[in-house]
Amino acid sequence: MSILTERDRQAVRAELAKLGGPVKLVVFSQSLVAADLCRENEQLVREVAELSEQVSVEVLNPAIDRDRADAYGVDQVPAMVVEGARDYGIRFLGVPSGYEFSNLIDAMIVVSTGEPELSDTTKSSLTGLAGDVDIKVFSTPT
Amino acid sequence: MRLAQHMAVASDRVRATAIEATEFPDLSRAYRVMAVPKIVINDRVQFEGALPESDFLAKVLEAASAVH
Numbered sequence: 035m036s037i038l039t040e041r042d043r044q045a046v047r048a049e050l051a052k053l054g055g056p057v058k059l060v061v062f063s064q065s066l067v068a069a070d071l072c073r074e075n076e077q078l079v080r081e082v083a084e085l086s087e088q089v090s091v092e093v094l095n096p097a098i099d100r101d102r103a104d105a106y107g108v109d110q111v112p113a114m115v116v117e118g119a120r121d122y123g124i125r126f127l128g129v130p131s132g133y134e135f136s137n138l139i140d141a142m143i144v145v146s147t148g149e150p151e152l153s154d155t156t157k158s159s160l161t162g163l164a165g166d167v168d169i170k171v172f173s174t175p176t
Numbered sequence: 177m178r179l180a181q182h183m184a185v186a187s188d189r190v191r192a193t194a195i196e197a198t199e200f201p202d203l204s205r206a207y208r209v210m211a212v213p214k215i216v217i218n219d220r221v222q223f224e225g226a227l228p229e230s231d232f233l234a235k236v237l238e239a240a241s242a243v244h
Contacts, residue, residue, distance in 0.1 A: 107191075123184045123188075123192060126193070127193060127194065128194075128198075128200060134196065141181045149185075150183065156183070160187035160189070161186075161187060163190070164240065165189065167187075167218060167239060168191050169180040169184075169191065169192045169215065169217050170195055170215070171180050171192065171195065171213055171214075172195050172209045173177065173196065174198055174212050
């Protein structure tokens with residue numbers, strides 16, 4: 035059974051028409067750790083990827099693909115890296131449903147263009163950062 | 177998450193992780209998540225609820241400049 039309804043698919047397809055280039059969703063799954071959530075995450079990602087030819091999916095197992103997981107800094111599942119022309123450092127831990135789903139679509143669009151929608155002040159402030167900044171955003175599906 | 181992920185694209189220094197709180201109870205406990213959205217920057221600056229872009233930026237700069 036599909037996770038996305040036909041109405042969802044139409045809305046997502048319209049959003050993904052804004053993609054400015056290829057997007058790769060690198061999904062981390064490990065059935066021994068969180069089988070149901072990993073399965074749901076993979077299914078959701080594949081349903082999204084079906085809606086645009088610009089979107090590709092790669093599924094990795096952090097227990098097997100250890101070097102890749104380390105390189106991406108992923109040590110929990112289900113997890114996903116949203117990559118455009120390069121890895122911009124955007125990660126989703128858990129199944130991005132509900133409110134997070136719209137953030138996933140937004141992330142795909144912004145990595146595809148490489149052009150963040152931020153004020154010039156914000157952009158120039160971020161360019162001047164002297165150290166690394168790790169932002170964690172906790173949310174729930176509703 | 178929207179502002180955080182746009183900031184990640186704007187700067188190589190910034191990394192943004194969305195965490196589904198109920199699926200990661202250990203992380204949520206470790207970061208004392210009582211309400212969502214909860215934002216934690218560099219494990220040291222934190223706040224709950226959405227902020228306008230300029231206020232969010234101020235939190236990012238505060239976290240980036242804090243003494244380790």
